[in-house]
């Protein structure tokens with residue numbers, strides 16, 4: 001499957017047919033698998049044979065989903081987890097030990113930030129943050145005990161773009177591991193492994209499902225690293241349910257198609273917003289006005305489905321705007337077929353002070369739109385009347 005185009009990989013990577021010769025992969029709702037003999041069971045446990053044993057260890061539906069993502073990302077191996085956060089946590093825990101130090105971009109998903117700030121201190125792991133707009137800072141933050149460098153691009157919710165090639169050059173010069181949360185871009189728009197990333201993580205809950213139905217996560221990358229992450233996740237139990245894997249596997253068939261429309265709509269929304277009064281700034285990777293437009297063009301196929309903009313008038317104006325929306329719903333999710341609006345200052349980042357929010361690139365008047373698959377005119381009309 002390696003030489004096929006990504007659209008074909010999504011559609012054609014399938015489980016081997018069962019004896020029923022089904023056309024579409026069936027759902028394997030089973031917690032465990034049986035063996036013909038004690039010797040077969042022993043061989044499976046010893047990994048002398050490849051057999052499914054128990055669904056916490058692995059399941060055919062999980063395997064199908066993981067192979068699609070691994071091949072799309074150009075990765076050697078992968079594992080599926082019960083959510084994006086399970087993927088991130090399992091990755092971190094399999095890599096760090098007490099006394100280690102890690103480096104992360106400061107502009108990251110809220111729960112990932114909480115792992116660094118609340119749970120890493122408990123196990124004696126320290127962290128340093130670099131600014132998405134100053135990746136050269138990474139070099140100054142590296143210590144002898146630094147284990148990995150972690151980042152998201154485009155970042156959430158400020159939609160900054162980080163130069164993967166440049167970061168990888170710095171990281172590899174010091175022999176460190178580079179981990180990229182590729183959730184906003186998906187493998188259709190951006191393949192961090194091509195720029196040297198060792199591990200790529202996704203919250204499959206977002207664009208991979210794409211229809212707001214299931215939670216899921218996936219980690220792909222170097223086989224030796226994935227093996228350790230797999231063992232951690234299998235022991236601690238955050239395995240993806242077969243049903244969710246089945247849903248996600250079907251969704252991957254339409255990922256490229258959906259991303260094309262998300263990106264096309266998002267660019268139209270961004271262009272519309274740029275011309276409006278009362279808006280201070282519009283952030284979208286493929287707008288010429290984006291500070292890292294050239295980097296986005298280099299490493300992304302299209303600009304993604306998320307647009308951020310800043311309303312004049314701060315906290316109050318942001319909340320007012322959300323309340324005026326009709327079709328577009330207020331939700332903390334993203335990557336859905338339905339357009340969603342969020343006001344980070346009064347939701348995901350409300351526990352931070354205004355000063356702290358600014359440090360992670362969030363102005364109090366910032367609105368984040370996850371542009372859906374509706375006709376773009378209907379999305380723009382709703383935004384227009386709310387403005």
Ligand SMILES: *Cc1c(COP(=O)(O)O)cnc(C)c1O
Pocket residue numbers: 083084085086109152156181183184203204205206215216217
């Ligand atoms: C949602 C999200 C996560 C967490 O994923 P869950 O599936 O909600 O656990 C991690 N990273 C990014 C960038 C996300 O958007």
